[in-house]
Amino acid sequence: MNKIVVYTGAFGDDFGFIPQKEIEGVDFFCFTDNVEKVKFPWKPIELISDQKNGVLRNRHPKLLPHLYFQDYDISIYIDSNYLIIGDIKELLNSLGEDFKMGIFDHNQCEDKRDCVYDEYEAILELGKETGVYKDQPEVMKKQIDFFRSESYPENNGLIFAAVLIRKHNDPQVIKVMEDWWGFVSTKSKRDQLSFNYVAWKNNFVPTIINGDLRRGNPYFYFLCMARKNYIPKLIKYKIKRFFGIKKHP
Numbered sequence: 001m002n003k004i005v006v007y008t009g010a011f012g013d014d015f016g017f018i019p020q021k022e023i024e025g026v027d028f029f030c031f032t033d034n035v036e037k038v039k040f041p042w043k044p045i046e047l048i049s050d051q052k053n054g055v056l057r058n059r060h061p062k063l064l065p066h067l068y069f070q071d072y073d074i075s076i077y078i079d080s081n082y083l084i085i086g087d088i089k090e091l092l093n094s095l096g097e098d099f100k101m102g103i104f105d106h107n108q109c110e111d112k113r114d115c116v117y118d119e120y121e122a123i124l125e126l127g128k129e130t131g132v133y134k135d136q137p138e139v140m141k142k143q144i145d146f147f148r149s150e151s152y153p154e155n156n157g158l159i160f161a162a163v164l165i166r167k168h169n170d171p172q173v174i175k176v177m178e179d180w181w182g183f184v185s186t187k188s189k190r191d192q193l194s195f196n197y198v199a200w201k202n203n204f205v206p207t208i209i210n211g212d213l214r215r216g217n218p219y220f221y222f223l224c225m226a227r228k229n230y231i232p233k234l235i236k237y238k239i240k241r242f243f244g245i246k247k248h249p
Contacts, residue, residue, distance in 0.1 A: 009058040086219035102165035
């Protein structure tokens with residue numbers, strides 16, 4: 001019987017927590033700098049870090065679960081704005097015994113992309129439209145130029161990193177995750193801009209899970225972009241479910 005942990009992270013005043021349903025045999029942990037706002041069934045792990053950037057404080061446990069959950073066989077990371085709605089044990093069974101890492105890919109979203117170069121351009125375009133960039137353009141450009149110098153191919157996949165499922169103690173997974181953290185912590189903090197390159201360099205092929213993580217996913221429900229207060233969205237979702245308006249595949 002595999003020991004399973006589900007975990008998330010939320011740092012700073014702009015992040016809230018979604019209460020999840022208990023799942024038998026599954027432990028829930030949340031990395032945070034404010035244990036008082038953690039909701040059941042999450043168990044808080046207060047993370048004191050010299051990282052001033054809240055994104056990087058969250059990225060450390062997100063990318064390096066082997067440093068925190070050595071006693072667990074499988075870890076499931078979810079962004080704090082997702083609600084678990086399906087049978088995650090069924091999902092794990094569907095991955096098979098030999099899987100090492102299960103991911104969703106961006107090419108299953110409405111705005112389909114399967115290329116880090118296209119993702120870079122999309123981030124720049126969004127920044128121009130909104131005036132807010134997800135990372136410093138010059139930092140991202142330097143990283144993208146490095147990928148090109150390495151002859152990293154176009155259309156080589158693009159992770160959608162809101163959910164990560166890993167046998168995190170596997171040596172190959174550890175190597176890939178540590179290399180990924182190396183990029184995120186020293187270059188662009190946008191983790192989706194570096195995972196597929198790191199996997200390519202390590203000859204690592206993750207298992208792609210079918211489904212769009214934004215719409216119609218049978219296991220995970222995306223509540224909203226704003227992460228400070230989920231309660232109105234959660235109440236609205238539950239009302240729709242009660243009256244059969246919101247149905248899952």
